[in-house]
Amino acid sequence: MYGKERIYKKLEIIGVSSKGIEGAIQTALDKARSSIDKLSWFEVQEVRGHIGEDGKVAEYQVVLKVAFQIKE
Amino acid sequence: MYGKERIYKKLEIIGVSSKGIEGAIQTALDKARSSIDKLSWFEVQEVRGHIGEDGKVAEYQVVLKVAFQIKE
Amino acid sequence: MYGKERIYKKLEIIGVSSKGIEGAIQTALDKARSSIDKLSWFEVQEVRGHIGEDGKVAEYQVVLKVAFQIKE
Amino acid sequence: MYGKERIYKKLEIIGVSSKGIEGAIQTALDKARSSIDKLSWFEVQEVRGHIGEDGKVAEYQVVLKVAFQIKE
Amino acid sequence: MYGKERIYKKLEIIGVSSKGIEGAIQTALDKARSSIDKLSWFEVQEVRGHIGEDGKVAEYQVVLKVAFQIKE
Amino acid sequence: MYGKERIYKKLEIIGVSSKGIEGAIQTALDKARSSIDKLSWFEVQEVRGHIGEDGKVAEYQVVLKVAFQIKE
Amino acid sequence: MYGKERIYKKLEIIGVSSKGIEGAIQTALDKARSSIDKLSWFEVQEVRGHIGEDGKVAEYQVVLKVAFQIKE
Amino acid sequence: MYGKERIYKKLEIIGVSSKGIEGAIQTALDKARSSIDKLSWFEVQEVRGHIGEDGKVAEYQVVLKVAFQIKE
Amino acid sequence: MYGKERIYKKLEIIGVSSKGIEGAIQTALDKARSSIDKLSWFEVQEVRGHIGEDGKVAEYQVVLKVAFQIKE
Amino acid sequence: MYGKERIYKKLEIIGVSSKGIEGAIQTALDKARSSIDKLSWFEVQEVRGHIGEDGKVAEYQVVLKVAFQIKE
Amino acid sequence: MYGKERIYKKLEIIGVSSKGIEGAIQTALDKARSSIDKLSWFEVQEVRGHIGEDGKVAEYQVVLKVAFQIKE
Amino acid sequence: MYGKERIYKKLEIIGVSSKGIEGAIQTALDKARSSIDKLSWFEVQEVRGHIGEDGKVAEYQVVLKVAFQIKE
Structure with a gap:
């Protein structure tokens, strides 16, 4: 695939979950997926x-950038 | 509400106004509101x-991130 | 135009091309244009x-912010 | 005063007010003052x-560092 | 609560634990709690x-800012 | 004008005023103007x-970059 | 040990694992260890x-700096 | 030359050109040169x-720092 | 000691001295010590x-973070 | 390949060339290649x-991070 | 003096000296002084x-911002 | 030498010494030199x-990047 002209878009989303940092990342991806077909990668x-x-962590809030390819 | 799995999205917008920094923030929110139902917070x-x-400030241009909750 | 209340939106996109940095920027703009009417400026x-x-550069990947005015 | 050995301490506080950015700064200083005698400067x-x-700004939240001299 | 004048303070603390990143965050909060009554949020x-x-991770060290409201 | 080869210069100045953040910006511009003919934009x-x-804000100090076009 | 002249070196490595953030850190350390005798600390x-x-996280990629003491 | 006491000054300038990033850099240097005798290096x-x-790039705007030695 | 659950706190202080950068650091530590028993490390x-x-340096002002362990 | 445990290393190198920014990047890659077998990606x-x-650009100096996979 | 409207300008200069970091700072100030009357502060x-x-340090190069008040 | 194609490498090292900041820099360079022939410059x-x-500074720890030219 490398070398072919193409374009990706990045969105900034925040996933919230009581199930740790990985849980909050997966929550964000699960819900983002309902409107975007094919996510490619994320950056915390x-x-x-x-x-x-x-005094316990009630929830983790993870701000992510998620990227996906835009098809013509 | 804390502890419940949910997701927010952040958009980057620029409000422009001759009425000071607060004026430019409110302009951005007013216009963003026509397409997004319920904004939650902003970050300058x-x-x-x-x-x-x-030699006077003709207009203030304030770059904001605005966040809102995505409902399923 | 200065002094008039208005609002811009910024998107984050990634243009990919084997034709140098300027090539990757133009790729991003070409494809972004199919969904957005009138882009105003970009920031690398x-x-x-x-x-x-x-061992040669197979492709350049340029992460850009592109901005455009939102009309009411 | 310059040239004399001395020490300052910086605290990070957040002032909240519906009265604009300057209002939130002054709120932070007013309340910080009840426990610290003599504040010297702030940095937003x-x-x-x-x-x-x-869709209106309900409140401004300004994160400040405030500095004051520590007397021996 | 929004719109009411108030003030928060942020402290910088480091939690250390052999039980992963979430473990180190919770350690920091547990011990901070013995001197501060009501913590509100944290930022890694x-x-x-x-x-x-x-060659194994002997301990995680997580530097946090924790915030709490100051009552008059 | 876009597309024409030209050059701008940026200066870093600090405006000081007791009249809020916008007041300090305008002070900086007013005084910078006595030596520079035509300022174009500023960045806080x-x-x-x-x-x-x-315990009141005695003065606001706003560090700005101001830009102006250099004519040949 | 403190006060003795010595030198450390930092390397930048990326650990990849499907077993969470801590898994990716440990992967990086395990493999780095085959060429470096005694790692001292890491920074994410x-x-x-x-x-x-x-739509699930297929792998975590954690960029680390790892440090180790250079013996003469 | 190394080891000799001397001083350099840095200016911030913006070169604009339709001829790519390198074109905008050279435009900035060409015009800066009319007022400064001997530029030494630049940083983008x-x-x-x-x-x-x-939808094409109408012009590239490159913000540079240029440095030159100040002679006594 | 590594692996044991514990917590450190960081304070931000500014040391001022006419005796160089190291002098300003030591001034900060000397005075901080009167209220904190056992400082562990500092970061400039x-x-x-x-x-x-x-035209001579009248005083150096060094902003430091100092860290110390909190005992239960 | 995704999901498999593996490790990459990043090096920081500076390529110098009179042939523009892309020329300096390729110079860096060409020479880095003589000691490293298979480079994977670069970041400017x-x-x-x-x-x-x-007054002309005598050479471009591009600081890069290059990454490559470490085989066991 | 606080509260009075005024303006400062910041310049970016590099002092070079074989006599340590403080030596390079003082070199920068000494030479800057020949063209600027009254410097107020510096930031490294x-x-x-x-x-x-x-293998010895042949010279220290310290990049400074120096600030001075502009009189009308 | 300018204009000739060439490549430099940067390493990140930490020098530790009780003899001030300059002492820690020189320690790092002395020890780095035993494995690298010709260092060119450093960045703190x-x-x-x-x-x-x-309560005294027991040692200074200075994190440096050191650069040297790679010969073919």
Whole structure:
């Protein structure tokens, strides 16, 4: 495939999950997938989270860039 | 709401106004709103502006990221 | 035009071409144009590339932000 | 005063106000002042905000570093 | 709550644990909690670690900013 | 005008004013104008300030880049 | 040991694994170890990944700096 | 020459040309040269451009730092 | 010690001294020590200074992060 | 190939050529190739250059990271 | 002086000296002073150097921003 | 020499010494030299240090990039 003219688009999304950093990444991909057919790769931009009343991490919030190829 | 799996999307927009930095932010939000139902928060990325013939700020140009929740 | 309230949107796209950095920029713009009517400016974010079996640059991959005005 | 050995401390605080960016800065300083006697300067780190149901900026959130001299 | 004048403070802490990145984050929060009553959110700044004699990760060191609201 | 070979120069200046961030920007432009004929645009680099004895912002200090075209 | 003159070297490597972020870090360390005797610490630079046909994370790609002491 | 006390100055300029990135760099140097005798080196800061009505790059805008030695 | 769960805190302080950069670092540590028992390491963030009437460096101002372990 | 555990190494090299930015990139790859068998991709870090007596770009200096897979 | 409208300008200069980092800073200030009357402060941007044939530091090169007040 | 095609390599090393920042730089260069014939220049990346039991700087740790020309 290398060498062929083509174009990708990057979107910035935030996945939220109580199931760790990998869980938040997968949540973002699952939901992004309902509107975008074929995601290609992701890049983590930021890892944040909310802390509950009990002092435990209530949720992880992972800011991602996801990329996919645009077909003509 | 914390702890529930969900996803946000961030868009990068530039609001332009002669009414100061806050004015340019609100312009961006007003116009973004016509296509996106429910914006949640914004983050200022850059503040710039054009200088008129008279040496006064002719307009403020504020680059923002705006985020909103994607519903399934 | 300066001083009038208006709004721009920025998209992040990646143009790929074997014809140098300027070639990859133009590829990105050509293909982006099929869905967006009137692009206004671009900003180069990253220049990368794939290296072929023969040690030559097989393709340039240029990450761009492109901006265009949103009409009401 | 220049040339004299001394030490400053910087704290990171976030002021929140519906009264613009300057309002959020002053809110942060007013409340920080109740525990720190003599603030010397501030540096804006980030400007963010929450968007209300009506699409208006509901509040500005300004992340600041504030500095003050530590006396022995 | 949005729109009400208030102030948050951010602290920079480093949590260390042999139980992965999430483990180091939770360690930081558990121990920070003994001096601060109600933490609100965290932001990961850096992920580092020590490598043992056996070439395994001996511990994860996660640099965090944690934020909490200051009451008057 | 686009497409014509030309050159701009950027200067880094700091405007200081007690009249808010926009006030400090305009101060910088007013005074820069006495030596440079035709400024074209500005970019905000940093927003800082001095805090008075009374805990109020005594002045805003805004670090700007200003750009102007160099004529041959 | 502190205070003794010595020197460390840092290498930049990328570990790839389908077993989460910690898995990719450990993969990088395991393989780096075959050529370097005694690694001392690591610093995560970037977290990225490839997304499979099924929309799941096919692999995590973690860019690390690893450091080790150079003996004379 | 190394080891001799001396001083260099850096200026920030923007070269604009329709003839690619290298063309915009050379435009900047050509015009800067009319006021500065002996430029020594340059560093590219940003590559941007304007997009014409036809979707082609109408001009490249390259932000440079140029350095030259100051003689006493 | 590696592998044991523990937590460090980082503070941002500015040491000022006319005795060079190392002097300003040591000033910061000396004075920080009066309130914190056992500092562990420091990281230089910024080096700045004031210039006297005679054009000599009147003082060096070094912004540091200092870290220390929090005991339970 | 995706999903298989593997490791890449990144090197930082500087290619120098009078034949434009792409020329300097290819120079770097050509020479790096004599010691490394199979380069995979590159990332441009910095573009700089030397300016000749005649005010023309005497050479382009492109700082690259090049990556290649390490086989066991 | 605080609160009064005024303007500062920043220049970027590089001081070179074989007498350490502080030596290179002072060289830059000494020579800058011949054209600018009253420098106010400096900020270190980069510290670099040339290495001689004997492996010793032949010279330190310190990139500084220097600031001075512009009088009307 | 300018204009001739050539290539440099950059390594990242950390020099440690109790004799100030310049001492740590020279330590790094001395030891790097035993494996690399002819170093050309260095760039300081980070300045850190360890603090002794007595609150004094026990050692400076300077992270450097060192560059040298690769001969064919």
